[in-house]
Amino acid sequence: MCSAKGCRAAAVWVVAWNNPKVHTPERRKTWLACDEHREHLSSFLDMRGFLKDVVRLTEWQEQEGRQEKG
Template identity: 55%
Template sequence: MTQADLPHPPEPADMRCSARGCTDLALWGLRWNNPRLHTEDRRKVWLACDGHRAHLETFLGARGFHRDTVAVAELGAGDG
């Protein structure tokens, strides 16, 4: 297997907001987990544009799932 055969993470320009019906570019990664399903260190990611960031953070926060928000460029291979 060569380096070219390995999967590559999407480029930030290909990442779109996770809000229903939104096709805007994502600028933010909202890292979260459901403590009933995921281990403490497991992180899932929703992507958000500026317009939906607060709404998605509020949605996750109301359920106790939101952990932190970072710029899309700061997301790592372990996120998701």
């Protein structure tokens, strides 16, 4: 489900971020986003210098699966 406040839409995107004052450089926190809120959530994090990546949820899941196996 989308992480935007009040949104109940299915998530399509993973917005990966990291607060360098709190997290180690390799750490990735994630928000999920629907098509409608992807840009808003990405911009919010980018303005703060936290945004690391935006990828489709299916791609993120495939990457996670490969990392667990490898």
